[in-house]
Amino acid sequence: MPEYETHVVDVLIIGAGGAGLRAAAEATALGASTAVVCKSLLGKAHTVMAEGGVAAALGYVWPEDNWKVHFRDTMRGGKMLNNWRMAQLHALESPDRVLELEEWGAIFDRTPDGRILQRDFGGHRYARLAHVGDRTGLELLRTVQQRAVDRGIEVFMECKIIRLLHAPDGSVNGAVGVWRETGKFVVFGAKSVILASGGVGKIYKFTSNSWECTGDGQALALGAGAELIDMEFIQFHPTGMIWPTSARGLLVTEGVRGDGGILKNRDGERFMYNYIPDFYRAETSDTIEEGDQWYDNKRDFRRPPELLPRDEVARAINSEVKAGRGSPHGGVYLDIASRRSPDYIRRRLPSMYHQFKELADVDITTDPMEIGPTCHYIMGGVRVEADTAATTLEGLYAAGEVAAGMHGANRLGGNSLSDLLVFGRRAGLAAAERALGLSGEVTLDQNEVEDACIHALSFFDHDSGENPYTVHAALQDTMQDLVGIIRTESELLTAAENLKDFDERITRVSVEGHRQFNPGWHTALDLESMLALSHATTLSAIVRKESRGGHTRDDFPEPDAYWGTVNNASYIEGGVVKTKLTPLPEMPDDLKELFEEGH
C-alpha cells in the first residue's frame, strides 16, 4: 500500500480559478474549514487568459440594460438550450458579483463619470462587459486570489486530484491527489467537494486553453458516478492566432470586434454580411453603413454581423476558408488598424498589441491580424442543480466551465467570468451549508484510496510502452480532424473507433524516471481524463442529429425542434460511457414572454 498523508476539511475545492476561489471565499465566510487544491501554482489558472470582460447588466453605459435583456441575450445565444433558471440567476446576480470584486480591490476601467466602464461584445444587446483593457481575467483572478490569501484560506498547490472518494451511503466525501513536486499521494477527506477545474481544451490540437485544461473535473465526476450533459457543445472561438504555427490557437479577444474591428477575406470583402442567419436577422444590420453607426447609437441602428454570437462567426470563417477565400496561412483577416487610431488600439487592446508584436511581428495598429477558429470553451459538463450547483451525486458540487447548463448550446463572450462568480459563490454557499449541517466524522474508504494510488503508479511498471506525449498528440489529431468545428456521421464513427484504440494504447503508456516532478507521468494521468471526455464528446456528437450552437453537423445542417427540448446526458455504465436523453427544464410563462415580439 503506497504511503499518503491525510487532511480533513469541511469543504474541499478542486481548482483555483475564478470559480474555485470565489467558492472558497463564500465557504470560508460561512465558517466552514476550506481547502483549495490546484494543479499549478496559485494565480496561474486559465482564468487569467480571459481577456474581454465580465458581462453584467449594470446599466452604467446603457441605462436601458437590465437583467431581463441579459437573460434574453444569453438564452438566444445558447439557442434556447440553456437551463433557464441558471441563465436567470446569472443575469440577476452578476451585477452584484462585479461590484463585490470592486469591493475586494479590482480596478475596472472607468466611465467619464467615474463608474465601471462597459464594452460591446457579440450577442449582447448593450455594451455590458466590465473590463480592464484586454486583461480582465487576470484582474478577476488576482482579486479573488488576494481575497483568499487575505482570509487565510489554505491552498494546496501543484497537486493533481486523481480520484473522488465515496462514503458508505454513496455520497462523495473526499479525493485522492498526487503532489507534483514529490510524487507522493495525499488524501483529502471532506463533507462537501466542489469541482471548479475548468475545461477540456487540451483534447484539441488548436486551442486557446492552457496546459491545465484536461477535463479533470468532468472525468472525476463521470468516474464517480455523476452525470454530464451536452458534451457535444464545444465553442470554437472565431478569432485565434493562426501564425506563426507555434502560436496557433492563441486567443484574439472578441473585444477587437467589440471595439470596431471587422472581418475581411483575401479579396478585402466584409464577408460577414453574407452570413446573417434568419434567427438574428431582425437585430443585425443589413448594410455596412448601418452597422458602422451602431457603435455610437444603439437605439436607432442594428449591430454589425461581426458581433453575431461566436458559433455563427466561427462557421462563417470556416466557410470562407473552405471556399478558397482565406488568407495565406488558412484564416481570414481581422482588421482594426483601418478603423481606429493607433492610440485607441493600444489603450483598449494592450495585450493583443503586445502578443502580435512579440510573437508574430505584426503591428495591429497598422496591419490586419490573420485569425481562424480555435477550440475555446465547452458548454457541456457536469449536470448541476441551478440554485445550489449540486451535481447528481450527493456531496459533490460543480461551478464554472466544468459545470453545464448555463450556456446551452453556445456561450456568449463575457458570460464566463460572470458565470464563475455567480455559481462559484452559490456552490461555496451550498457546499458549506451541507458540510456544517452534517455531524460525525468523515470515513474514508481505504480500498478506494489504495486502488487509485496503485493505478497511478502502474505507468511506471510498463516497459518500452507508449510515450504519453505521443499518445496525447495523436488523440488531439483525432479530435481535431474528426470531431472538430464541422462534423459528420462517418467521421464521428471513425473517431469513436479510434478512441477504442486509444483505450488500449493508454494501458501501455509508460513513464520514464522517478516520481519527483515528472511531467511525463503527469501527462499520462491527464490523458486518462482527456480520453474519457473525448469518448463523451464524440458519442454525444453522434447522438445529436441536428446543428445547434457549438455542434454543427454537415449531414444535419438545421436545428431540429425536438432536439431543442432535450439534454444529452453522459454517464458510465459497466466501465463504458453511454448517453441518454433527458427533458430540458421548461421555462415559466412570465419568462417566455420576454422572447415574444416587442422585446
Added chain:
Amino acid sequence: MTDTQTNASTSGSSSPEADSGTITLRIWRGERDGAFKDYTLPAQEGEVVLDVVHRVQAEIAPDLAVRWNCKAGKCGSCSAEVNGKPRLMCMTRMSTLPTGEPITISPMRGFPIMRDLVTDVSFNYAVARRVPGFHPRPREADGTHRMAQVDVDRSQEFRKCIECYLCQNVCHVIRDHEENKANFAGPRFVMRLAELEMHPLDTLDRRRFSFEEFGLGYCNITKCCTEVCPEGIHITDNAIIPLKERAVDAAYDPIAWIGRKVFRRPEPASAASVAAHAPERRSGEVIVEN
C-alpha cells in the same frame, strides 16, 4: 562538462555547428548538484524557446521538469534564464537568439532548484500572505464607487503584474543574499504595497509597514527589476521611488497622506464627495482582518 543527447529522429548530427538546420538547447538537469545537458533537434520556423523545450520533453527527455500554463505571456509560469537573461520562455522567439551556438536554459537563480527548470518559489507566497489587504472606503449613496480613470491608471499599471517573479529573481538584494529574504520582500511585493497605497478607495496606511516589515530601505534603485519585467511595468520609477517618497517625505503626516490620496486632481465635485468619506487613519500596526 555537459552530456550530449541527440534526438534519434535526426540524421545523426550531434554537433550544432555541423548543420545549420539544427538547434541545441543546453538545459540544466537535476537539482542543486545537477549539470547542463545538451539536446539537439531540427530547427523549425516560428518557434519560441518553450516550444523547443516541449519538443525535448516529447521526443528525448519525457521527465524534463518545467512549469508552463498559458504559453501566451499571461500566466507567468515559464520563467527561466535564457542565455543568462531572465525571460519568459513562451515569449522568447528562437529567431531573436544567436545561432550556431547552444542556447543555455537554466532555472531562475534567485530561488532554490526543485528539479531541472522548476524552482521553489514559496518565498513569494509567504510574503504575499503578509500584505495588509485592501480596505475600501464606503460606497457613494447611489451604491457606486466613483473613481476617475486618470486616478486609477497607476494602480492598474501595477495590476498588470503576472507574478512571473522574474523581478524577484533578478533583484540583487535577494538574488545572491538568501539572508536578506527575511528582511526584504522584493520588488513585486513593494509594488503591491504601492498599488494599494495609490488605490483611490483604499483607507489603510502601509507606509511604516513598507519600511519596517517589507524592508523598502534595502532597495537602492538599480532598476534590475524594471529591466526584466515582461509586462513592461515601471516598477522602480512608478512604484518603488514614489512609495519611498511618500513614506519618507511625509514623515507619517496623516493630513498630507490623506491629501495625497484624495486631492491629487483639482476636481472639486469628486474631491468633495470623496473627502466626505475620508476615514480616520489607522496608525501604528496595520490591522489585517480575518
